[in-house]
Amino acid sequence: MYDYIKNQDTDIFSALEGEEKREAEGIELIPSENYVSRAVREANGSVFTNKYSEGYPGKRYYGGQDYTDEVERIAIERAKELFNCKFANVQPLSGAPANVAMYFALMEPGDTVLGMDLSHGGHLTHGHPTTWINKIFNFVRYKMKDTETGEIDYEALREVALREKPKIILAGFSAYSRELDYAKFVEIAKEVGAYTVADMAHVAGLIAGGVLRNPFEDGFDVITTTTHKTLRGPRGGMILTRENEEIAKKIDKAVFPGLQGGPHMNVIAAKAVAFGEALTPAFKEYATQVLKNAKAMEAVFKKENIRMLGGGTDNHLILADVFGSLGVTGQEAETVLDAVGITLNKNMIADESRTAMDPSGIRFGTPAMTTRGMKEEEATRIAEIMIAAMREKDNEERLSVLKEEVKKLCLTFPVPESFV
Numbered sequence: 001m002y003d004y005i006k007n008q009d010t011d012i013f014s015a016l017e018g019e020e021k022r023e024a025e026g027i028e029l030i031p032s033e034n035y036v037s038r039a040v041r042e043a044n045g046s047v048f049t050n051k052y053s054e055g056y057p058g059k060r061y062y063g064g065q066d067y068t069d070e071v072e073r074i075a076i077e078r079a080k081e082l083f084n085c086k087f088a089n090v091q092p093l094s095g096a097p098a099n100v101a102m103y104f105a106l107m108e109p110g111d112t113v114l115g116m117d118l119s120h121g122g123h124l125t126h127g128h129p130t131t132w133i134n135k136i137f138n139f140v141r142y143k144m145k146d147t148e149t150g151e152i153d154y155e156a157l158r159e160v161a162l163r164e165k166p167k168i169i170l171a172g173f174s175a176y177s178r179e180l181d182y183a184k185f186v187e188i189a190k191e192v193g194a195y196t197v198a199d200m201a202h203v204a205g206l207i208a209g210g211v212l213r214n215p216f217e218d219g220f221d222v223i224t225t226t227t228h229k230t231l232r233g234p235r236g237g238m239i240l241t242r243e244n245e246e247i248a249k250k251i252d253k254a255v256f257p258g259l260q261g262g263p264h265m266n267v268i269a270a271k272a273v274a275f276g277e278a279l280t281p282a283f284k285e286y287a288t289q290v291l292k293n294a295k296a297m298e299a300v301f302k303k304e305n306i307r308m309l310g311g312g313t314d315n316h317l318i319l320a321d322v323f324g325s326l327g328v329t330g331q332e333a334e335t336v337l338d339a340v341g342i343t344l345n346k347n348m349i350a351d352e353s354r355t356a357m358d359p360s361g362i363r364f365g366t367p368a369m370t371t372r373g374m375k376e377e378e379a380t381r382i383a384e385i386m387i388a389a390m391r392e393k394d395n396e397e398r399l400s401v402l403k404e405e406v407k408k409l410c411l412t413f414p415v416p417e418s419f420v
């Protein structure tokens with residue numbers, strides 16, 4: 001690997017080497033990250049990066065599409081099989097453009113989206129004030145009813161829907177750890193004539209692996225997602241339509257030519273490889289283990305009386321109020337854990353009293369460590385190390401012992417090259 005870069009560009013080679021080492025020697029707990037297989041990396045770095053293929057299979061604006069058509073068709077078929085739906089657009093360059101295209105496909109400027117409150121777990125692309133999309137569409141919110149159980153306030157959601165008449169009711173999150181009642185969303189959307197869209201960027205792999213509910217089973221119209229994160233593919237996005245061909249056509253137009261130019265065929269090839277991996281029984285086992293590991297970490301945090309938003313987790317991530325429970329801010333926690341070789345992110349918690357740059361919470365999850373083959377025993381120990389490091393954040397000696405332990409653990413569980 002990197003033979004050519006090594007001889008040609010020492011600056012980038014040294015950064016690549018550094019990142020290889022960092023990923024190998026530290027425990028990755030950022031819940032939106034993962035390790036892809038060597039096969040996914042090969043496709044991602046392949047000859048398809050040379051090719052322009054504006055349009056869709058069989059309807060392109062450039063010649064020479066024999067193999068791009070083949071690859072995109074395979075990616076589409078595998079995506080449909082994974083998520084049990086009739087249409088898939090695999091061209092979105094990432095999760096954010098997938099959401100932008102979806103909004104423009106289903107709405108006119110000025111229309112309303114009802115989505116999860118951002119401080120209760122929703123994502124920036126669900127209408128954060130600093131995004132352009134927030135200037136074009138009108139975003140209204142629903143929240144958790146109780147931050148200790150994480151249950152969504154479906155009554156309030158219905159009231160807002162009846163009052164605001166949204167065109168889209170959006171389910172989905174980047175910092176929420178409980179399962180959603182998709183059937184309730186569909187019931188309310190039917191009452192007000194809204195589309196139902198699930199942004200499953202975080203949990204797509206867990207849905208594909210059959211361990212979390214698929215919103216399509218309850219009648220959702222559309223799913224947007226990233227293909228990295230739990231799905232363990234290359235960085236990219238995707239939009240799925242359950243069965244309505246009119247919606248699927250609108251989405252295709254909104255992606256190209258509405259928003260994007262030429263699709264990144266190397267990434268689409270890598271998506272196809274990752275979807276192939278996700279269709280194997282081994283991926284089901286992986287998804288099952290991701291949840292078991294999250295539960296093991298939850299048990300340690302519970303035992304140590306550290307407050308978790310929503311009271312715990314049903315998925316791959318945990319949001320912990322470390323400031324409320326340990327007097328350590330999110331930034332302090334991120335820094336001390338980085339120092340012992342554990343990477344995660346500081347995060348705002350619901351009804352936050354601190355700032356975004358130094359909030360009360362941390363967010364962490366199990367997708368990447370599970371890819372390394374770690375199980376409940378290791379998940380438990382990592383949670384214990386995290387709490388010990390936060391409690392003893394000023395004790396240099398203790399931190400260096402913990403750092404050694406993390407390094408040893410990582411060497412015992414090297415990042416695998418293949419999952420099939």
Ligand SMILES: Cc1ncc(COP(=O)(O)O)c(C=O)c1O
Pocket residue numbers: 032094095096097099123125172173174199200201202226236237
């Ligand atoms: C729920 C959700 N939607 C969309 C995105 C945006 O994805 P990307 O960073 O690939 O643009 C994210 C990324 O964190 C996410 O969590």
